[in-house]
Amino acid sequence: MTASTPGESELVNPGGDVLLCEHIAKNYGAVTALTDVNLRLKRGEVLGLIGDNGAGKSTLLKILCGFQPPSSGRIILEGREVSFKSVDHARSLGIDAVYQDLALINQLTVFQNMFLNREKIRWPLVRNGIMRKEARERLDAVGVQVPSVNAPVATLSGGQRQAIAVARSVFSDPKILLLDEPLAAMGVKEGAIILDLITRLKREGNVSIIMIAHNYAQVFEVCDRINLIQGGQITLDKPTSETSAEELTELVVQEYRTALEERQRAERSA
Amino acid sequence: MSETAERTIGETGAPQRGPTGVGGAVVRALRLLGRQREATVFVIAVALFLYFVIDKGSDFTSKSNQVLLWSDFTTPIIIIALGEVFLLICGEIDLSVGFVVGFAPYFMHFLTDYYGFPGLLAILFGLLLGVFVGLVNGFFTVTIGVPSFITTLGTGFVLMGLINTTSHDQPAAVPADVLGIGKWIANYAWAPIIWAVLLTAVFHIVLTRTRWGLHTVSAGGNLLGAREAGINVGRIKYGNFMVSGLLGAFVGLQQMYYTNNIAPTAGSYQWMFYAVTAAVIGGTAMLGGVGTIIGAFFGAVVLGILLDGFPLVGVSADPLFIIFGAAILVAMVANVQLTRLRERGQR
Numbered sequence: 001m002t003a004s005t006p007g008e009s010e011l012v013n014p015g016g017d018v019l020l021c022e023h024i025a026k027n028y029g030a031v032t033a034l035t036d037v038n039l040r041l042k043r044g045e046v047l048g049l050i051g052d053n054g055a056g057k058s059t060l061l062k063i064l065c066g067f068q069p070p071s072s073g074r075i076i077l078e079g080r081e082v083s084f085k086s087v088d089h090a091r092s093l094g095i096d097a098v099y100q101d102l103a104l105i106n107q108l109t110v111f112q113n114m115f116l117n118r119e120k121i122r123w124p125l126v127r128n129g130i131m132r133k134e135a136r137e138r139l140d141a142v143g144v145q146v147p148s149v150n151a152p153v154a155t156l157s158g159g160q161r162q163a164i165a166v167a168r169s170v171f172s173d174p175k176i177l178l179l180d181e182p183l184a185a186m187g188v189k190e191g192a193i194i195l196d197l198i199t200r201l202k203r204e205g206n207v208s209i210i211m212i213a214h215n216y217a218q219v220f221e222v223c224d225r226i227n228l229i230q231g232g233q234i235t236l237d238k239p240t241s242e243t244s245a246e247e248l249t250e251l252v253v254q255e256y257r258t259a260l261e262e263r264q265r266a267e268r269s270a
Numbered sequence: 271m272s273e274t275a276e277r278t279i280g281e282t283g284a285p286q287r288g289p290t291g292v293g294g295a296v297v298r299a300l301r302l303l304g305r306q307r308e309a310t311v312f313v314i315a316v317a318l319f320l321y322f323v324i325d326k327g328s329d330f331t332s333k334s335n336q337v338l339l340w341s342d343f344t345t346p347i348i349i350i351a352l353g354e355v356f357l358l359i360c361g362e363i364d365l366s367v368g369f370v371v372g373f374a375p376y377f378m379h380f381l382t383d384y385y386g387f388p389g390l391l392a393i394l395f396g397l398l399l400g401v402f403v404g405l406v407n408g409f410f411t412v413t414i415g416v417p418s419f420i421t422t423l424g425t426g427f428v429l430m431g432l433i434n435t436t437s438h439d440q441p442a443a444v445p446a447d448v449l450g451i452g453k454w455i456a457n458y459a460w461a462p463i464i465w466a467v468l469l470t471a472v473f474h475i476v477l478t479r480t481r482w483g484l485h486t487v488s489a490g491g492n493l494l495g496a497r498e499a500g501i502n503v504g505r506i507k508y509g510n511f512m513v514s515g516l517l518g519a520f521v522g523l524q525q526m527y528y529t530n531n532i533a534p535t536a537g538s539y540q541w542m543f544y545a546v547t548a549a550v551i552g553g554t555a556m557l558g559g560v561g562t563i564i565g566a567f568f569g570a571v572v573l574g575i576l577l578d579g580f581p582l583v584g585v586s587a588d589p590l591f592i593i594f595g596a597a598i599l600v601a602m603v604a605n606v607q608l609t610r611l612r613e614r615g616q617r
Contacts, residue, residue: 067498087500103495105488107559112484117499125479 017076018043018208019064019176024073025232026059033059035232037073041176046202046209048223048240050216052252056232057212058100061178064210065097066090078175088117094175098182100212102165106154110146111135113153114168142167142197159190166197170207177201179211183218191218198222216245230255307553308565310604314551315571322575328582335578337459342528344574345462346371346521350545351552351566352473353514358549359477360503360510361490361558362411362418365542369429370400370518372537375444375526376437382445389447393523400519403429404512411511412504418511426539433537442532455520456527465524466567469517474563486510490558547594548573551601572597 019041026034034056041047051057063070066084075082077093084090087097104113111128114135120127135149144163146156153161162182169177182198183191199222201207213219219226220240228236228251236243236251322330329335350367357364378396381387387395403425410421444452456462477483488496489503496503521541526532550556551572552565573594580590 087498091500097498099495099498101492101495101498103492103498105491105495105559107487107491108484116488116496117481117485117501119481119484121481125475126481126484128479 017041018078019210020074020076021060021064022074022076024060024063024070024075026056026063026068027071032232034063034070037229037233039227039234041208041210042225043208044202044205045224046198046211046222048219048226049210049212049229050214050219050226050248051229052255055229057229058180060229061097061099061180061210061212064090064176065095065178067097091118091172091174095178096169096172096174096176097178098162098165098169098180100180100184102161104153104161104165107152109150109152110139110156110164111149113164114138114149114171116168118172138171139164139167142170142200144193144197157190159186159193162186162190163193163197166194170201174207177207177209179209181212181214183213183215195222216248220245228252307562307608308568310608311552311565311568311572311601315568315575318572318575318579322579322583325583327584328579330579330582335582339574339578341456341459341462343577344570345466346525346541347544347548347570347573348466348567349469349517349521349524350514350541351548351570352469352563353510353517354542354545355549355552355554355561355563355566356473356477356486356510357418357514358546358554358556359490359558359561360486360507361493362507362510363422363546363556364404364407364511364514364518365419365422365539366403366407366424366426366429367422367514367518367545368539368541368543369426369433369537370403370515371522371525371541372433372534373429374399374519374522375532375536376433376442376534378448378523379442379445379532380436382447383442389445389449390451392445393448393451396523397516397519400515400517400522401512402515403518404515405508407515408504408508408511412507426542430537433534437532437534439534441534444526444530444532452527456524462524462528465520470563470567477561477563482506482509487559490560492559544573545570547598550598569601 017040019039021037021039024034024037024039025032037056037060039047039060049057049060059068062068064075066087066089069083075084077095082093084093084095090096103116105116108116111132115126115131120131120134132149139146139149142163144160144167146160146164153164156164166179166182179198182194186194195218198209198211201209202222211219211223213223223240225237225239226243226248227234228248230251236248322328330339350371353367354364374396377399378392381392381395382389407418407422407425410416410424411418454461455465477486485496485501485503485506488499488501489506493503518541522536525536529536545566548569549561549566550569552562552567552569554561554566576590576593576597580593581587
């Protein structure tokens with residue numbers, strides 16, 4: 001890397017993984033959310049990120065989408081080390097996220113939400129006509145049905161809201177899509193819309209996906225590889241075909257058992 | 271209402287989903303009104319106006335009273351409300367703006383009369399004072415994290431103290447240097463209300479048709495969500511505080527020209543209370559995310575008509591506030607109910 005000049009990031013891993021995390025840690029004051037996360041995402045794959053509540057899944061996701069910086073560690077995007085300055089910055093580099101809370105504005109309409117913070121404008125005005133049209137086309141393309149793109153999102157069902165959030169995130173043709181519990185609080189029928197959408201994106205092959213999930217059945221349906229995160233680091237990394245729901249359950253149960261034993265030991269010594 | 275009338279309404283009413291009968295007709299009428307947040311307050315404003323027009327005993331319709339009604343009573347409420355609506359929508363409030371109204375003319379007067387600033391430049395700095403107060407409000411609220419209710423309560427008192435201290439509680443004459451521009455701002459009888467209408471149009475477009483407006487709604491509707499979408503929420507709030515201050519300063523200058531006097535009593539909490547009342551009557555929620563400029567405009571018109579009209583028909587100023595208070599409560603209850611109806615209609 002003799003040719004690299006200051007300010008220009010060096011090529012670390014050319015041609016390999018689309019995203020690489022090395023020794024990512026995150027502290028909030030005295031609280032450690034992530035201790036040492038090493039993660040890689042291959043081009044075109046769907047990576048399932050599972051783990052107990054508070055294991056650090058969402059924290060990791062919010063680092064990867066530029067919402068917050070890591071305390072230490074390196075993020076390598078397509079072979080170049082990057083440090084995201086903001087959500088917009090990460091988005092401009094091709095990373096988009098769907099948050100657990102969806103980041104929808106109830107008071108705004110479907111199309112306004114789909115273009116939130118990436119509105120089409122002819123200065124100084126927003127171009128409602130073209131945004132309505134494109135929102136409609138995009139929703140049709142991904143097979144999401146809503147009563148009207150002019151309806152406030154407050155009036156939609158949980159599944160429709162989720163679908164809009166996902167459809168919105170693939171608007172800018174991201175290279176990497178981060179999904180935080182895209183199937184949470186959803187019925188089987190509504191969940192199927194999202195699973196369908198993810199499968200479709202996977203088939204098109206332009207996007208690599210990291211997906212946080214609780215429901216193992218859904219994880220095994222769409223994910224190519226699974227990472228288990230425990231106590232702020234990744235403790236298991238296997239292709240979906242080489243693991244099973246039983247193995248994952250066993251690992252999580254073990255974690256509970258260990259925690260329980262530690263507590264009992266602490267109580268005895270107290 | 272007779273049975274036939276009921277049936278006719280039931281049969282011709284467009285969507286057949288709602289309840290039928292008299293109650294149903296009322297619900298449908300309300301639903302129609304409710305579709306546009308502004309419609310309710312518009313109807314109230316028109317009804318009040320007509321009430322005072324029909325009451326022949328007064329000279330409500332005379333030109334001098336109409337100027338008084340629109341340019342004196344209504345204009346300052348409208349213009350200050352424009353800033354408050356944006357702040358309320360993004361989840362904040364500016365209690366200090368009334369004292370910007372009072373201090374901006376003094377600031378301008380000090381600059382011209384004591385420091386020799388040319389008139390136009392002094393006016394510009396008078397307006398910038400409002401922007402600066404907004405910046406300070408933004409700093410304490412956004413950067414430090416003090417709730418804006420407390421921040422602006424504090425800056426309001428500071429400004430009140432500054433007015434009293436620097437003016438030694440004495441009024442001042444409008445500096446000769448700045449008199450020329452006065453006719454454009456306020457001295458021509460209809461100038462103030464023309465400003466108010468133009469600014470209302472601009473702010474309505476900004477709220478509904480620009481990124482700034484949409485992001486203001488987003489910041490108040492879902493703060494975390496707006497942040498996650500990459501919206502710089504702090505910048506939005508800073509900006510809206512500064513605009514509120516700027517509008518306050520502009521109203522201060524209008525008042526100065528209109529009354530041809532700079533008075534320490536011009537600054538008060540009353541401006542803010544009227545403006546917030548207008549916004550609330552017009553359908554702006556205190557919880558953020560919801561509000562309309564047109565609604566606030568007509569809310570201000572309602573207040574202006576009440577302030578102007580009641581003394582004309584012989585009602586003393588004393589019970590006026592009872593009516594104001596009741597109007598706020600009724601408007602809030604109506605808004606909550608209409609919102610529910612609206613949402614039911616859209617499902």
